Amino acid sequence: MAAIRPRKDRDGVVIGYQVQVQRKGYPSQTKTFRSKADAQAWATIVESEMQRGVWRDRSESENTTLMEAFDRYAEEIIPSKKSGNREMGFLHQWQTRPIAKMFLASIRGKDVAAAMRNMESEGKSPNTIRLHLVLLSHLFTIARKEWGMESLNNPVELVRKPKLPRGRDRRLVGDEETRLLDACQTISPELASIVGIAIETAMRQGEIMGMTWNKVDLKRQTVTLEDTKNGEKRIVPLTTKATQILRDLPRNLDGKVWTYTDDGMRTSYKRACKRAGIKGLTFHDLRHEATSRLFEKGLALMQVSAITGHKNMQMLKRYNHLKPEDLVKLLNGG
Incomplete structure (x- = not known):
């Protein structure tokens, strides 16, 4: 009793x-x-x-606040995650919210929903909120599986996730490619080369900017990527145009392909778009453009995936914007 x-x-x-x-x-x-x-x-x-x-004994989960759990998560889990820097930012934001003072066992779905509403009022996008929830959910999973809090329920599973907008489908139209490359060339020939590589290879910005000459094989026309978003090594084939772009570049003493930093390149790219009178074209949209062109050349889904590094085939399918007339040519061997 x-x-x-x-x-x-x-x-x-x-x-x-x-x-x-x-x-x-x-x-x-x-x-x-x-x-x-x-x-x-x-x-x-x-x-x-x-x-x-x-x-089951709840003593630990009833005496551990979310803030304390995040401190432990930052020490034990984040260092081994590839997205650790980004997640540290999310973690610090969670720790400033009222929910951080609550004990893990007392957090319910309604508490998570209230935090979500606060994020919405702050102007956070649905995808940003989704990423915050992914982090919170993983913390509860770790607490249950690795920290001895088996009786702990995951409140994130009880809330409705924000509806994500449809993926971007911005592509280069009309003479935008020529205008963009001309503007980049005016600002810096290296910037024009970076944009050209993006359009020709479908590589991510981080993958392009992290290129080193010891991983570039101009004879075999490949670039080896050791550090990719999904953590797996990938060998990217180079088109003749991409190979020529790299062949024309000077070799830097530090072994890096580019002298630009990530931030410097982003700033210059925005200037180039403004100079060219192009609106709403992010650097990542160039990856979308390049991926779509691979499909237009007739490559199959798995072939495109091997080049771009996409693991989610459903996500990759949205890049496939083949025109009906192109499909007719493919069907008829044209």
Whole structure:
């Protein structure tokens, strides 16, 4: 049976309630609450679980705040993750929210939903909110599987995820490619080369900017990528045009293909778009353009995947914008 006792301060004022549940075959469970109703509710749950033989010790999850759990997550989990830098940013944002002060066992779906609404009011995009939820959900999974909190429920599973907008399908139209390359050439010939490589190879920005000469084989017309988004090595074939772009570049003493930094390139690229009068074309859209061109050349889904590094075939399919007339030519061997 549960015993509930009031806790008083020096003046005899009740400041909380301590509840103790004792049952044969189980260790005594004691917890303190501010209200008697909360104490009774907790005791009822514990007694019911003991009665049904499904009770598990919640002591750690009931005494660990989300903020403390994130500190442990940052120390033990994030260092081994490829997206660690980005996730550290999300983690710090979670720790500034009211939910961070709550104990893990007390966090419910409605608490996560409230945090989501706050993110929306701050102007965060649906995809950014989704990434925040992925991090929170993984923390609860780790807590259950690796930190001995097996009885912990994952509240993220109980909330509706934000509806993501349709993927971008921006492509180069009209004479935009010529205008863009001309503008890049005016700003820096190296910038024009970077943009040219992006259009020819479908490589990600980070993959392009991280290129080193010891991984470029102009004879075999390949670039080996050791550090990719999905963590797997990939060998990218080079078109004749891409090979010529690289062949014409000077060799830097540090072994890097480019002298630009990531931030410097992004800034210059935006200037080039503005100079060319091109709106709404991100650097990542060039990957979309290049991937779509691979399909237009008649390459199959798995062949394109081997070049671009996409693991999600469903996501890759949205790049396939083959025109009906092109399909007719393919069907008829044209």
